[in-house]
Amino acid sequence: MNKKNFFFKKKTKVTLSEIKKLLFIKDNDKTIINDIKDLRSAKKNDISFYNSHRYFDLLKNCKANFIITNKKYKNKVQNYSKAIVVENVLKSVALVTSLFYPDSLNDTIDLNLAAPKIKSFNKVFFGKNTLIGENVKIGSKSMIGHNTIIESNVVIGSNCIIGNNVLIKNSIIGNNVRILDSAIIGKKGFGFFPNNNKNYRYPHIGIVVIEDNVEIGCNNTIDRGSLSNTVIGKNTFIDNQVHIAHNVNIGKNCIITAQVGFAGSSSVGEKVLIGGQAGISGHLKVGNNVQIGGGSGVIKNIPDNSKVMGYPAKDIRKFIKENK
Amino acid sequence: MNKKNFFFKKKTKVTLSEIKKLLFIKDNDKTIINDIKDLRSAKKNDISFYNSHRYFDLLKNCKANFIITNKKYKNKVQNYSKAIVVENVLKSVALVTSLFYPDSLNDTIDLNLAAPKIKSFNKVFFGKNTLIGENVKIGSKSMIGHNTIIESNVVIGSNCIIGNNVLIKNSIIGNNVRILDSAIIGKKGFGFFPNNNKNYRYPHIGIVVIEDNVEIGCNNTIDRGSLSNTVIGKNTFIDNQVHIAHNVNIGKNCIITAQVGFAGSSSVGEKVLIGGQAGISGHLKVGNNVQIGGGSGVIKNIPDNSKVMGYPAKDIRKFIKENK
């Protein structure tokens, strides 16, 4: 799902030479680069990056003229685009992202919150002590609970019920969505570069997209993406105390029970059932119609139509047989 | 523990023919049915339901004249009551519950909250920004923390300390109870019928009953029951970030440490100790004096006086031996 990002202001007229200077590469090329994007969504005038064979299929189809990579992948990348070779791909991406989006490292407090101006909304119910940022859009017949904070630029559809003590930032939410009490949606992901004295923060310019008919449980934390978005697909229901890290992509009609955790950048297909307290490691692909037993630890990709359980998760028949 | 439910308005004068019509069964029987109840608490003029052999003992002693069931259990049920045979028992129960309790599908925002009217309470301390619903009862010498929300009809005993940012709805709370900061008590359970386009919600007319001397930790989520109640027994102490699903029944004097999760409808005896991050699957029975090691995944019933550990949980001596 591709949603326009109006949460972070983008610098325009960035030249390739500016970008390369930041990466300690001398070059006078004044070509204008439009944006930094992941392999999937980059267009011709964008810059992208490649640092794992896991994403080779995306590389082959990537439209970007320029791709940041390292020595190891240089030759591979050059078959498809112009390679900009650096030592540390992710650090370079962070630097370039900060160049395009100078405010992206501030995940701070929204200074523009105020009581809602009732006239700006059509048939929206607001609870007591609700705080609303600038340019917030909320569809008709939606309800916003007591003490809830909706930060600037957030979009919420019609017929939604947002509970009490909820915090929403950097998010676009569909129609007929329920977000239960004390959920926290859209804060930056847990991404940074460790450093002995003071860690370097990683810019997060992705958002959270929640599609129609979704239910998000109490005390959930759903982090926004770094470059791409965190997405919860249509009609997916999520129980209490679930954690969803940055860039995670969950398909339609999934059922995710309490205390499940997703590490960053994993994707989950449609109609997936996940039992309580299961954990999904980062950068994995869980197929469609998968069932994951409660308490499982998923550390590799799971093909379509599988039933798995265990830590590490394996075929459920094997798990049951081994534990008789 | 049987507490009168004054949280959901019940329709009166419902006839058997109305109920059957809803389930696509033609019948002109004008017998008045009083309520829909689980097997344990149903009286003569109530309707109940049966869809698992797990509850056969309750069926044998059930007082209800009419029981909703399916083809498979029809003959068994007819030995004790009149069977109303349907295709999908739970969907039928949901429909009949919604007939008796037309508001039970609204788990929405309490529109009647306001600052507490101090005069209505005897020696109760209220923090700043506290919001209280209608007909809330709070015993003397209780304290209600800052930013806390107590929704309409909730009952809280004497000498209780309710922390800050707490949300309580559909609950009856005893004396000398402590509910620590940001706990969420009494929202609907995670029960619904999956549907391709838009899931059907399941009505939850149960409540949460918290007995005397209990302590509930920070960030706990305790969901109310669907038909029966969620109960936390006397003098049980619960640590932070614990999730307790709908219909769970926890006995007296239990100690439940942080990040434990209970799936729906499980029951736990008295003096049970549960270590951190353990998970208890749904519809299980954990006996008295049981000890469950940290991180365990309990997927079958546990008899009295057992010590278990592991995933799946097994006798602790076996677990230790296998992991030497």
Place this chain on the structure above:
Amino acid sequence: MNKKNFFFKKKTKVTLSEIKKLLFIKDNDKTIINDIKDLRSAKKNDISFYNSHRYFDLLKNCKANFIITNKKYKNKVQNYSKAIVVENVLKSVALVTSLFYPDSLNDTIDLNLAAPKIKSFNKVFFGKNTLIGENVKIGSKSMIGHNTIIESNVVIGSNCIIGNNVLIKNSIIGNNVRILDSAIIGKKGFGFFPNNNKNYRYPHIGIVVIEDNVEIGCNNTIDRGSLSNTVIGKNTFIDNQVHIAHNVNIGKNCIITAQVGFAGSSSVGEKVLIGGQAGISGHLKVGNNVQIGGGSGVIKNIPDNSKVMGYPAKDIRKFIKENK
């Protein structure tokens, strides 16, 4: 890290005979005892306690003249200090702590909260509905989010960002610290003595110390210590939904991902990486440069430079080999 405790008022001029009377020991010794402390931090005129061989090294170097212990350890203790022999060491420590700190059993609501007096702070931003206790100190250029509560006597350094809906009590926080939304820092630990009718609470006079450059994730719960402090070392970053029990000590430059849980009194070295949903049992020592895989259950000490995974956690090569 030794921080002066100005959160709990200490009784002065407590005599040894008063202490012994409380423990049902007759004695007329009018020696003034200054305080009750753990073995590590006790000085000459303090009283301390010993009830596990695990702490023998600390006993040998303890400066306290008097040490509460039981029959089993009496002879050992007498080699270094004067032993006060009791039946139940922890209950006796609780009694003596309550004698020195009569308010320590009240973990109640701060009655002195009010909107911040802006003039008392230098260049501090306060959000809407923020509540601040008495004698709170906040360094310049720090930001305090909306609906956040900072209880009396808390100290926060400069350049900090404290998110929305945060609750901080009994804590001292360094410079350049970020505490993300809805974290709860400094409430009492989950320590008490089970009793059939009504559990006895354990006094918690420790605090939470958070050093410079730390990041604490959303919905974290970090409990304060009982006698000693809970400490989060410099430049350690913690993800969402992590639980840290009383007396836990985490070193510098650690990375702790989401939904991890620490039981009481464990210590973690420097540069430790812990994967999501891992659990660390109580009273353990995890060394420096340790890596703990996601979902692991750590139930014994882990030496420096180890990589472990599994439940129970073992050498990661062994875990991978066994699960091929």
